[in-house]
Structures are given as C-alpha cells and as structure tokens.
Amino acid sequence: MARNMNPNPNGPNILITGTPGTGKSTLGKELAERASLNYINVGELAQLNNYFDGYDEERQCPILNDDQVVDEMEDTMQQGGNVVDYHGSDLFPERWFDLVIVLRCDNKNLYDRLENRGYSGKKLSDNIECEIMQTLLEEARESYAEEVVVELPSNTPDDLESNLDRIQLWMENWAKQGS
Numbered sequence: 001m002a003r004n005m006n007p008n009p010n011g012p013n014i015l016i017t018g019t020p021g022t023g024k025s026t027l028g029k030e031l032a033e034r035a036s037l038n039y040i041n042v043g044e045l046a047q048l049n050n051y052f053d054g055y056d057e058e059r060q061c062p063i064l065n066d067d068q069v070v071d072e073m074e075d076t077m078q079q080g081g082n083v084v085d086y087h088g089s090d091l092f093p094e095r096w097f098d099l100v101i102v103l104r105c106d107n108k109n110l111y112d113r114l115e116n117r118g119y120s121g122k123k124l125s126d127n128i129e130c131e132i133m134q135t136l137l138e139e140a141r142e143s144y145a146e147e148v149v150v151e152l153p154s155n156t157p158d159d160l161e162s163n164l165d166r167i168q169l170w171m172e173n174w175a176k177q178g179s
C-alpha cells in the first residue's frame, strides 16, 4: 500500500543507518550526488552545533542531545529530498522518512574498516558486537513501518553500485505514487 499519496516534489527523505563503518557516508554522499538530494550527516551536524550532553565514558563517544538535533532538522526534513546518515534511527520522528536503509557488513570487513579508522579494544569489539547482534536493524524495525525498512549488504564496491541502483529505482517508483 502506498504510504504517501502525495510525494514531495523535492523528493523523498531517506535514512541510511547501520553500525559505524558499514558504509553509510559512502552510500549517502554518492546517492545524494546522483539523485540530487541534500545530504545530512547527523554526527557532523551535532558536532558543528555542539548538540551534545556530556561524554559516555563506557562507549567512548559524546552523548547526542536528540531534541536539539531533531529541532534543528525539522524544517529541512519537511522540505523533503534529504538523505540522512546516522548510526541510530529511534531519535527521529517516524513521519520524516519514506525509506529507511539499514546497511550490513560482514565481521571481517567491518573489523578491518574500523581498525583502519583507529578503533581498538572495547570500542572496536562493541561495534563488532553491535553488528553481530543486528542492533541497528532491530532499532529500525521497532521505529518504522515494516515496508519502509530495507536491509542492504555493504561489503564490496559491487554492493555499493547495486544499492545505488536499487534506491534510485525505488525513487522512480515512489515519485509515481498518487499519479
């Protein structure tokens, strides 16, 4: 069933989520360029505006102030045509997104990518465990309607290309809704 009978003329809002290192920024930036969408990296937006409430020593990362982030993004999201990149999905209003992509990556690939990024010890093993336990997939499934959430592999450059093709095909179909 069509979720949105009047597609936004500026395009859909697409969330790209997944464990850090799965390839969200790589896919998100490329998709935004090819499909002429606006790319929003939520981590960078929070850093730029200092939308944090202290530091989580255990996870070794700053604690995001969800309300400040959501308030900042609201107007832009209402315009449509955004690709949002974040390793979480339950902080956003469900109504924002027409499609939620959850990227998945094999352990070995993810381990190498995160090690290259300088992760080690607990931070590295926590992220690998997050992927094994499919934490971000579960979070997306709990936060959005079943038909909106799509899990895609992100291990190779071929995966990247086929993901881009699939999403662009989905966009063409989405644009025909209500016509």
Ligand SMILES: Nc1ncnc2c1ncn2[C@@H]1O[C@H](COP(=O)(O)OP(=O)(O)O)[C@@H](O)[C@H]1O
Residues within 6 Å of the ligand: 018, 019, 020, 021, 022, 023, 024, 025, 026, 027, 113, 154, 155, 156, 157, 158, 159, 160
């Ligand atoms: N489909 C893919 N195939 C091979 N390498 C990839 C793929 N997607 C991303 N990468 C690589 O994995 C690393 C992490 O990607 P990145 O987009 O920064 O992940 P995230 O935004 O999820 O943290 C980068 O070095 C990137 O080049």
